[in-house]
Amino acid sequence: MTKPNLLSGMQPSAASLHLGNYLGALTQWVKMQDDFNAYYVIVDLHAITVSQDPSELRQNTRRTAAQYIAAGIDPSKSALFVQSHIPAHAQLAWVLNCITGFGEASRMTQFKDKSQKGGADNSSVGLFTYPILQAADILLYQPKAVPVGEDQRQHLELTRDLATRFNSRFGKTFEIPEAHILKETAKIYDLQEPTAKMSKSAQDPKGLVNLMDEPSVIAKKIKSAVTDTDGEIRFDREAKPGVSNLIGIYSAVTGESVESFTSSLQGQGYGALKTAVADAVVAELDPIRLRAQELLADPAELDRLLAQGAAKANQIAERTLSDVYDKLGFVRP
Numbered sequence: 001m002t003k004p005n006l007l008s009g010m011q012p013s014a015a016s017l018h019l020g021n022y023l024g025a026l027t028q029w030v031k032m033q034d035d036f037n038a039y040y041v042i043v044d045l046h047a048i049t050v051s052q053d054p055s056e057l058r059q060n061t062r063r064t065a066a067q068y069i070a071a072g073i074d075p076s077k078s079a080l081f082v083q084s085h086i087p088a089h090a091q092l093a094w095v096l097n098c099i100t101g102f103g104e105a106s107r108m109t110q111f112k113d114k115s116q117k118g119g120a121d122n123s124s125v126g127l128f129t130y131p132i133l134q135a136a137d138i139l140l141y142q143p144k145a146v147p148v149g150e151d152q153r154q155h156l157e158l159t160r161d162l163a164t165r166f167n168s169r170f171g172k173t174f175e176i177p178e179a180h181i182l183k184e185t186a187k188i189y190d191l192q193e194p195t196a197k198m199s200k201s202a203q204d205p206k207g208l209v210n211l212m213d214e215p216s217v218i219a220k221k222i223k224s225a226v227t228d229t230d231g232e233i234r235f236d237r238e239a240k241p242g243v244s245n246l247i248g249i250y251s252a253v254t255g256e257s258v259e260s261f262t263s264s265l266q267g268q269g270y271g272a273l274k275t276a277v278a279d280a281v282v283a284e285l286d287p288i289r290l291r292a293q294e295l296l297a298d299p300a301e302l303d304r305l306l307a308q309g310a311a312k313a314n315q316i317a318e319r320t321l322s323d324v325y326d327k328l329g330f331v332r333p
């Protein structure tokens, strides 16, 4: 039995993933590798829709790849590759641009949010057509499932609409992909602002636990996490967001239930809670950081793994693009 295809993408926009990325998405991608023929793409073409420093982009692309491999994306099972290595992404994006309505693209809420922040003259046309490039990323690989966060739901709907439109105009070409919205079973909040999701755009860097943080840095951040003054170790997101976040992080990292963890700490203070959480997080993340550092110390080997992923991805991407060009009526060389 051949496994169904799966595709997802991540931005190379930070030097390190954070604990929210890791628990919210990456651990689920790792699990899905066994049931799907998975393609995981590091979207550098998307990254330049906002301005990037070239040497940072190059570093962050390799660092992102290293962290995914270190956390369990297995290059012998899944294709892990860099978007700009596969010319078909930009080529299919052009075709899809030509079947997308201007009004349809204008309704994308992520563009509206991002462009409002920067002002219309600071937003590139690339940022406007970002979701169409994303649709190309997906449709090239004929995936049944696209695991993404809730914030990507609208882009997935656009992708399905474009695939359906192309298929009905030109004949069946694309699989219609399903959004596999990752359940936020383990919602991780900012340590300094525990009512906001952990996010790389956090106000205060102390609010984020990064995969690449040294153990002492992780311990320090967790020990200075915001709590409250009643001193009780109890899970209650409304009344006690800081303490509940720490309990939630422990439970997500270790698999131990909230009830069993909180009862094991009865009679103890927040100091003991924080020590337990810091130890658990370090135990989970430190092997990943060390493995990622090893990979980064040997960029030739890392690039070889990415080239291997690209070779696998390129086969199916070229096949889909060639079918699209044929169907459009392009004279083929």
Ligand code: TRP
Pocket: 007, 008, 009, 010, 011, 043, 046, 133, 134, 137, 138, 146, 147, 148, 152
């Ligand atoms: N837009 C996605 C994000 O910000 C990243 C992405 C690009 C992606 N292409 C994709 C996700 C294709 C899934 C499939 O998270």
